[in-house]
Amino acid sequence: MTSDATKVKCAAPGPPTGGPGALRRWGLLMAWLAFLWVVVFLVAPLGRHIGPVRLLTDFIRAHDIDAAAYYYTEVEEFGIAEHIVRDTMTYAHDERP
Amino acid sequence: MAEESTGGGASGQPSRWKELWTKEDYWAIWLGVIVVFVGLALFLPRPPAGMRETIESSNSTMAAEDAAAPFRTVVWFEASEAKAKVKGTGRDFAKAIKTFTSQPHGWKANPVDALYMGEGKAAEKKAAGEKKYEAAREKTAAALSAALAAEDRARAAGFEDSGLNEEAKTAIAAWRNAKYAESKAKKKAKAAPYHQWLYLVGLCIILGLFFGIPMKFMGFSPVKFFAGFFFVFAVAVLAYMMSAQSTMKDYGIGYAAWAIFFGMLISNTVGTPKWVMPAVQTEYFIKTGLVILGAEILFGKILTIGIPGIFVAWIVTPIVLVTTYIFGQKVVKMSSKTLNITISADMSVCGVSAAIATAAACRAKKEELTLAVGLSLVFTSIMMILMPLFINTVGMPHVLGGAWMGGTIDATGAVAAAGAFLSDQALYVAATIKMIQNVLIGITAFFVAFYWVTRVERSEGQRVGLMEIWYRFPKFVLGFIAVSIVFSLIYSSLGPDAGYTLIDEGVIKGFSKTLRGWFFCLAFVSIGLATNFRELARYFKGGKPLILYACGQTFNLCLTLLMAYIMFYLVFPEITARI
Numbered sequence: 001m002t003s004d005a006t007k008v009k010c011a012a013p014g015p016p017t018g019g020p021g022a023l024r025r026w027g028l029l030m031a032w033l034a035f036l037w038v039v040v041f042l043v044a045p046l047g048r049h050i051g052p053v054r055l056l057t058d059f060i061r062a063h064d065i066d067a068a069a070y071y072y073t074e075v076e077e078f079g080i081a082e083h084i085v086r087d088t089m090t091y092a093h094d095e096r097p
Numbered sequence: 098m099a100e101e102s103t104g105g106g107a108s109g110q111p112s113r114w115k116e117l118w119t120k121e122d123y124w125a126i127w128l129g130v131i132v133v134f135v136g137l138a139l140f141l142p143r144p145p146a147g148m149r150e151t152i153e154s155s156n157s158t159m160a161a162e163d164a165a166a167p168f169r170t171v172v173w174f175e176a177s178e179a180k181a182k183v184k185g186t187g188r189d190f191a192k193a194i195k196t197f198t199s200q201p202h203g204w205k206a207n208p209v210d211a212l213y214m215g216e217g218k219a220a221e222k223k224a225a226g227e228k229k230y231e232a233a234r235e236k237t238a239a240a241l242s243a244a245l246a247a248e249d250r251a252r253a254a255g256f257e258d259s260g261l262n263e264e265a266k267t268a269i270a271a272w273r274n275a276k277y278a279e280s281k282a283k284k285k286a287k288a289a290p291y292h293q294w295l296y297l298v299g300l301c302i303i304l305g306l307f308f309g310i311p312m313k314f315m316g317f318s319p320v321k322f323f324a325g326f327f328f329v330f331a332v333a334v335l336a337y338m339m340s341a342q343s344t345m346k347d348y349g350i351g352y353a354a355w356a357i358f359f360g361m362l363i364s365n366t367v368g369t370p371k372w373v374m375p376a377v378q379t380e381y382f383i384k385t386g387l388v389i390l391g392a393e394i395l396f397g398k399i400l401t402i403g404i405p406g407i408f409v410a411w412i413v414t415p416i417v418l419v420t421t422y423i424f425g426q427k428v429v430k431m432s433s434k435t436l437n438i439t440i441s442a443d444m445s446v447c448g449v450s451a452a453i454a455t456a457a458a459c460r461a462k463k464e465e466l467t468l469a470v471g472l473s474l475v476f477t478s479i480m481m482i483l484m485p486l487f488i489n490t491v492g493m494p495h496v497l498g499g500a501w502m503g504g505t506i507d508a509t510g511a512v513a514a515a516g517a518f519l520s521d522q523a524l525y526v527a528a529t530i531k532m533i534q535n536v537l538i539g540i541t542a543f544f545v546a547f548y549w550v551t552r553v554e555r556s557e558g559q560r561v562g563l564m565e566i567w568y569r570f571p572k573f574v575l576g577f578i579a580v581s582i583v584f585s586l587i588y589s590s591l592g593p594d595a596g597y598t599l600i601d602e603g604v605i606k607g608f609s610k611t612l613r614g615w616f617f618c619l620a621f622v623s624i625g626l627a628t629n630f631r632e633l634a635r636y637f638k639g640g641k642p643l644i645l646y647a648c649g650q651t652f653n654l655c656l657t658l659l660m661a662y663i664m665f666y667l668v669f670p671e672i673t674a675r676i
Contacts, residue, residue, distance in 0.1 A: 026367055028367075029367050044344045044348065060347050060514050065517060068346060068511075070351060071610075073606060074510065074610060075509055077528055078531070079181065079597075080181065080277075081516075081532075082398070082401060082601075083178075085402050085526075086593055087173075087177045088675050089403055090159075091160050092163050092169050092173070
């Protein structure tokens, strides 16, 4: 950590702050933020007009599923599924038709 | 993770006692252990009222229903649900912790809604939610009547008429779906005003101190760390806000992608301010988060769905992981072994969380982790939409489709969305397979770290002795595994039902999971703030990472489908019939 942290402290990437190019750099940041706004609020919602995408996204929205979760403990549906499957394996043995 | 790598602490020098309080690897263990044990101290001694009684009564009801009917009846599901509703997070202190540590709220067009909602707007939202909830309740009541009627008809025939039995099962499934929609509508009807920004300021100060104080022992200025931490935390809040935006949430674009994006946007335009750099501590945040993640790796869960689950998740996944890695080295000729293994684990195990653990275990470069996360994100979004569509189009059985999606879609949330979209049956199988696969992260990280120390990092002809392995082994991985073993033992000793109530729905969901999320988010912000875009582009040269991912995922799709079919339809059809 010691050596790594030292490296981190010297590792400020990208252009230095201040100086004559500062205006251009801030302009670039603003342009990127404007682009982001266009993508999030204008382009991305267009995808919802594609049939299969709309079906799924409407479902996700209606059921408030966290489709962006990274681990099973973050998703409520996993708790429901685990309970049902575990109980099924333990308390649903009958194999009559 | 510093300038060069996501790992560290492998100095090759003999370990000294002093390192226990001067090395980042050990501090990650101490901090992670503090979090999980505070969680244990809060939740274990305070079980919800009537926990044991509810569990026993529910289990005996289900056993009785099992003896009486050849399918899961309405009463059976109600008993299972009654047990699941007993949660450690239901206590008042747990609700207070959740409010304080919560991430920004969901929003659609006005980002302020993520941090603040006044009484007027909350009342408006609540009224709209209540209307929908009332409609959902009516639907559930109607579906319940239909399910009970169908069940009675089957019962009247002594459960000997397979046609009536099937009708009852279909009606019960429809009632379950209606109930699921109702429970979601109920949450929206509970809209209340909030001042999340205030709690976030408090959380920032507490986390700043939590990570800042050990900096002194590691030889750095806690004051400088603390000052920079405010900036890193603010970008993390921004990342969480974007992941909570409704359209982005629909597409499954999570905080990791936004944290890297905003970090890189700042560092590659106006530049990361110098005063912020002492708090840009990727490895420190990632390792602490991973030790906490150990509490969520509960080995007792791997038998949830029996042998088929083990085969689909624990046999296919390592085969795909190793094959993809070898393919990357021999055929694609990946120049970086660390990038190769990070992408292989990311694709075969479970996306971002596996990428984080593997990258840290093999000391991959931050750009390599960024690339793996980006690939996973793109493929997850595509697969989440296309796989349910394909399964429905070809008429694939939902148990098979669920197992297929659970074993192949990277991101866990996307598995839940795609599974639930198909049917409750698909969701149950997909989620269970994915959960079992999630547990593999610990073993993957351990073996990757071991393989790297003993094979990849050794000089040609060098023999690596036991002591050398110990010196070079990333110690936080041991903390990660130790926490996982301790929690698995506690979980087993409590039994699956009480374990679920006190560990899953107590320590983890009520405390450690949210903090772990914040730590990973801070790590991804740090990666972005220290990454040069041109440097990142260099790693993508020739499109080799994309080729590796696409080929590995194709193999994964074929092998998982084949194994799921063999296990669920040829070897264990009785399990499929039960689900």
